[in-house]
Amino acid sequence: MSVSVTFTVNRIPRTVDLDDPRVTLLDLLRERLDLTGTKKGCDRGQCGACTILLDGRRVNACLALAISHDGADIQTVEGLSAGGALHPVQVAFINHDAFQCGFCTPGQIMSAIGLIEEGQAGDDPERIREGMSGNICRCGAYRGITEAVVEAASVMNATRQEDAA
Amino acid sequence: MAEVLRMRHGSNAGQPITRRDGVLKVTGQARYAADNHPPGMLHAVLATSRIARGRVASLDVDEACAHPGVVAVMTPGNRPALAMHPDDKSVPFSFRLDLLQNDRIRYAGQPIAVVIAETLEAAAEGAALLAPRYEVEPVEVTLDADGVFVPPAVGVGDPGEFRHGDVEAGLAVAARRVDATYETPMQFHNAMEPHGVVATWDGDALSLDMPTQGFALTQMRLAALFGIEARDIHIRSPFLGGGFGSKLLTGPQVLGILAARLVGRPVKLVLRRDQMYGPVTHRAPTRQRVRLGATGDGGLTAIDHHVRTAVSRFDEFFEPAAGVSRALYAAPAIATTNEAVRLDTGTPGFMRAPGLASGSAALESAIDELAEACGMDPLDFRLRNYAEVEPVTGRPFSSKALRECYAEGAARFGWAGRPLLPRQMRDENGLLVGWGLGTATFPSHMFQAEARAVLRRDGTGVMETGAHDMGQGAWTALAQIAADSLGLDIEQLEFRAGHSALPDAGIAGGSGHTATAGGAILAAGEKVIARLTELAVSDTRSPLFGAGNIGVVPRHGRLVRWDDESRSEAFADILTRAGLDQIEENGTAGSAAAAEHYAMQAHGAVFAEVKVDPDLGQIRATRLVGAFAAGRVINPRLVRSQYYGGMIWGVSFALHEQAVLDPRSGRVMNADLAEYHVPVNADVPSLEAILVEEEDPHVNALGIKGVGEIGITGTAGAIANAVWHATGVRARQFPIALERLVSEAELDQAER
Numbered sequence: 001m002s003v004s005v006t007f008t009v010n011r012i013p014r015t016v017d018l019d020d021p022r023v024t025l026l027d028l029l030r031e032r033l034d035l036t037g038t039k040k041g042c043d044r045g046q047c048g049a050c051t052i053l054l055d056g057r058r059v060n061a062c063l064a065l066a067i068s069h070d071g072a073d074i075q076t077v078e079g080l081s082a083g084g085a086l087h088p089v090q091v092a093f094i095n096h097d098a099f100q101c102g103f104c105t106p107g108q109i110m111s112a113i114g115l116i117e118e119g120q121a122g123d124d125p126e127r128i129r130e131g132m133s134g135n136i137c138r139c140g141a142y143r144g145i146t147e148a149v150v151e152a153a154s155v156m157n158a159t160r161q162e163d164a165a
Numbered sequence: 166m167a168e169v170l171r172m173r174h175g176s177n178a179g180q181p182i183t184r185r186d187g188v189l190k191v192t193g194q195a196r197y198a199a200d201n202h203p204p205g206m207l208h209a210v211l212a213t214s215r216i217a218r219g220r221v222a223s224l225d226v227d228e229a230c231a232h233p234g235v236v237a238v239m240t241p242g243n244r245p246a247l248a249m250h251p252d253d254k255s256v257p258f259s260f261r262l263d264l265l266q267n268d269r270i271r272y273a274g275q276p277i278a279v280v281i282a283e284t285l286e287a288a289a290e291g292a293a294l295l296a297p298r299y300e301v302e303p304v305e306v307t308l309d310a311d312g313v314f315v316p317p318a319v320g321v322g323d324p325g326e327f328r329h330g331d332v333e334a335g336l337a338v339a340a341r342r343v344d345a346t347y348e349t350p351m352q353f354h355n356a357m358e359p360h361g362v363v364a365t366w367d368g369d370a371l372s373l374d375m376p377t378q379g380f381a382l383t384q385m386r387l388a389a390l391f392g393i394e395a396r397d398i399h400i401r402s403p404f405l406g407g408g409f410g411s412k413l414l415t416g417p418q419v420l421g422i423l424a425a426r427l428v429g430r431p432v433k434l435v436l437r438r439d440q441m442y443g444p445v446t447h448r449a450p451t452r453q454r455v456r457l458g459a460t461g462d463g464g465l466t467a468i469d470h471h472v473r474t475a476v477s478r479f480d481e482f483f484e485p486a487a488g489v490s491r492a493l494y495a496a497p498a499i500a501t502t503n504e505a506v507r508l509d510t511g512t513p514g515f516m517r518a519p520g521l522a523s524g525s526a527a528l529e530s531a532i533d534e535l536a537e538a539c540g541m542d543p544l545d546f547r548l549r550n551y552a553e554v555e556p557v558t559g560r561p562f563s564s565k566a567l568r569e570c571y572a573e574g575a576a577r578f579g580w581a582g583r584p585l586l587p588r589q590m591r592d593e594n595g596l597l598v599g600w601g602l603g604t605a606t607f608p609s610h611m612f613q614a615e616a617r618a619v620l621r622r623d624g625t626g627v628m629e630t631g632a633h634d635m636g637q638g639a640w641t642a643l644a645q646i647a648a649d650s651l652g653l654d655i656e657q658l659e660f661r662a663g664h665s666a667l668p669d670a671g672i673a674g675g676s677g678h679t680a681t682a683g684g685a686i687l688a689a690g691e692k693v694i695a696r697l698t699e700l701a702v703s704d705t706r707s708p709l710f711g712a713g714n715i716g717v718v719p720r721h722g723r724l725v726r727w728d729d730e731s732r733s734e735a736f737a738d739i740l741t742r743a744g745l746d747q748i749e750e751n752g753t754a755g756s757a758a759a760a761e762h763y764a765m766q767a768h769g770a771v772f773a774e775v776k777v778d779p780d781l782g783q784i785r786a787t788r789l790v791g792a793f794a795a796g797r798v799i800n801p802r803l804v805r806s807q808y809y810g811g812m813i814w815g816v817s818f819a820l821h822e823q824a825v826l827d828p829r830s831g832r833v834m835n836a837d838l839a840e841y842h843v844p845v846n847a848d849v850p851s852l853e854a855i856l857v858e859e860e861d862p863h864v865n866a867l868g869i870k871g872v873g874e875i876g877i878t879g880t881a882g883a884i885a886n887a888v889w890h891a892t893g894v895r896a897r898q899f900p901i902a903l904e905r906l907v908s909e910a911e912l913d914q915a916e917r
Contacts, residue, residue: 020284022290023284027285027286030200031208031284031285035193036193036196036199036200037192038193039357039358040359040435041357041358041359041406041438042438042838043437043438044438046438046837046838046839047357047438047838049357077191077192077193078192078193078194080192086188086191090188090192093187094183094184094188094191097183097803097806099184099187099190099191099636100407100636100637100806100807101356101357101406101634101635101636102186102189102195102404102406103197103356103357103404103407105191106193128846129846129847130846132846132847133845133847133848135845135846136357137357137846138356138407138409139357139407139806140809140810140811140844141810142809142813142844142845142849143809143852144806144809145846
């Protein structure tokens with residue numbers, strides 16, 4: 001028996017006939033929607049490589065069952081620069097060499113965007129380090145990641161203030 | 166060819182350009198092996214052993230096959246035939262593999278079956294339904310196991326026993342001695358990308374998406390296993406999600422290739438994280454006894470470094486941990502010896518800075534203990550015993566700016582004025598503060614590599630070599646070298662790497678990839694430019710006619726007279742007039758001839774600050790400054806990142822990571838990223854890496870040494886020494902855990 005579920009993925013409505021209730025959001029994205037930017041590092045919520053924004057919140061896509069999230073809004077790394085221009089977090093990651101192998105990077109970037117939007121960390125490096133600690137980088141690009149998030153946070157906050165003005 | 170080879174410094178090498186694969190990586194477009202999905206692809210999931218020794222008594226294959234979506238279950242009973250037994254080691258650099266050759270189990274986590282299904286969910290469920298039953302045999306998984314033996318060689322051709330001078334005599338005359346034993350644990354690489362493969366057969370041709378640190382080695386091994394031609398195996402590995410040595414040699418992905426053979430369709434097999442704690446090699450545990458002697462004024466009289474390590478019951482790789490003691494400090498007598506036990510574990514292998522990471526953690530700790538015994542500052546003590554030549558051979562170093570590393574690192578860190586005694590510093594919150602130092606070193610390796618360069622009539626160039634980028638930045642640094650070798654701006658160069666149909670770039674390992682592949686690139690580019698020069702200087706219509714003896718240099722797509730910048734000609738014009746569409750040349754690189762006459766190593770000095778809670782024993786590394794000299798730097802931005810990464814691995818070695826084995830079952834009890842601790846962002850201190858200038862005319866054509874592994878080598882010891890300086894406790898067991906500092910009220914004892 002298949003169940004029809006609908007998501008908005010990177011602003012595009014997608015309807016999927018799910019023939020299997022065991023499919024996680026991560027495997028749905030990677031194996032059924034051809035969105036392989038989101039990575040599987042551990043499949044049990046310990047590494048953060050699969051971090052996506054689910055209704056605006058950071059979640060580990062490997063721990064979410066697709067069938068439980070009918071109607072959800074999903075943002076993945078592929079949707080960040082859909083208009084052509086890179087997102088400020090993406091730009092900052094490149095400039096600060098905030099990655100090496102790149103495998104954890106989509107998760108780091110989604111986590112960074114989530115953290116900045118949450119408004120919890122501001123541009124305080126210590127709180128950013130804490131707030132980014134759900135995303136493991138085995139290459140050890142943490143210094144660049146922290147610097148990138150600090151910079152992107154100030155760029156995004158400045159843009160937000162301009163928009164508000 | 167000119168008598169003196171002029172090193173061309175073009176406009177690219179030395180520049181801190183950002184990663185050329187950066188946009189792909191931040192947009193999710195970089196395609197890793199498991200991101201591929203050819204039409205008709207099936208999913209495979211491994212079933213792995215829960216016991217460490219014995220045999221599989223039964224598998225419920227029928228139950229698994231009955232699950233909807235399951236296409237096949239591969240067991241020793243139906244696994245397609247191989248042309249070579251998986252235990253046959255006649256192919257160079259091959260380890261014994263577990264490819265369902267029988268029902269024997271030789272370590273926990275060994276593959277015992279493969280379930281292939283239409284979906285990943287069905288394959289995973291099928292693997293669970295196999296419900297294996299076992300005949301269990303007793304296991305040994307500790308360094309205290311019986312059957313200690315002396316391996317004839319360790320690492321790759323390192324001597325099992327080495328003696329220079331009379332160590333016992335040196336210890337006997339010493340005024341101060343240290344005799345200490347250090348332990349380092351079993352560690353797993355844990356690259357973020359699990360080992361995976363997408364395999365497609367077309368007759369006897371094999372197409373693979375699979376991360377590898379060595380295309381040619383992998384092709385050779387697979388060709389022998391399957392009885393096919395290496396050239397019929399096409400491997401794509403444009404990006405590795407980290408390797409650290411675990412993706413150098415062919416591993417359990419062969420089972421995915423066999424599964425594809427069995428079902429006649431493309432198959433994707435990706436290891437689960439817990440399956441990466443068995444069949445993909447690890448850093449072996451060590452117990453190292455270091456005996457040192459010194460004269461009253463701190464001159465070393467002897468270094469004796471004895472290592473016990475562990476190897477699997479069925480294969481060979483001995484962690485070469487003692488080797489560092491032959492390379493770092495001047496002493497009249499040096500001995501390095503090894504012994505090993507066989508355990509019911511997977512086979513150990515190469516893990517970032519093999520030998521040196523574990524060995525230098527012990528040696529640097531022991532040196533610190535001897536400095537303390539001599540009442541000397543640890544930096545003064547190291548300078549007192551500075552090796553001006555390679556200690557055991559007397560060969561000069563091709564270059565060695567270690568003294569500058571000590572000086573620049575110490576200045577930046579603020580080492581001067583460090584109290585000699587421990588427990589002298591507290592921060593504003595009452596935490597104990599300690600400062601420690603470690604010397605870093607890593608040998609400069611060169612392997613064999615080839616590259617192909619093409620200069621086209623439109624003035625653009627192509628450089629091809631089958632290089633591997635596992636995060637170190639090959640796509641960028643090698644392209645910089647390539648652009649300079651052809652005298653092109655980097656935008657005018659197409660750099661091709663990352664698949665096996667390209668010229669063999671050697672391995673991405675031993676911190677030698679940039680030197681090796683870069684050397685081949687440089688040679689190929691220079692040959693193209695030599696031919697182009699020949700065309701120009703012998704042509705009366707060229708402004709460069711007759712410049713042959715003066716020489717020309719390629720720059721921004723033009724050949725320019727060495728002595729007169731105003732006389733030049735565009736590459737495109739030279740090729741057009743000669744009626745050529747392109748010039749193509751191959752270049753090669755290999756071991757430097759100078760290796761016979763010089764010791765070649767990168768060096769560094771790492772300064773660490775830790776803070777320790779005096780009541781709870783909690784340890785935090787708070788500040789690290791590393792100063793490294795590794796020859797010429799191709800891209801300072803990427804080199805710094807390599808140093809940071811290595812230093813973080815040093816933090817991890819000192820304070821975090823350790824596989825814990827259950828001595829009864831032989832299983833890794835913390836086979837996941839929650840309980841196998843690696844540093845997260847909040848664990849990482851303020852990091853600084855100083856690139857110390859070093860010119861090396863001998864090491865290789867590019868004058869570069871490796872930077873990928875050295876960072877870990879000084880750091881672990883520096884942190885251990887800082888922990889002592891903070892607390893007065895010598896924790897000789899890595900990782901240094903808070904319970905070691907608070908157990909038996911050691912902290913209090915140190916206080917009294």
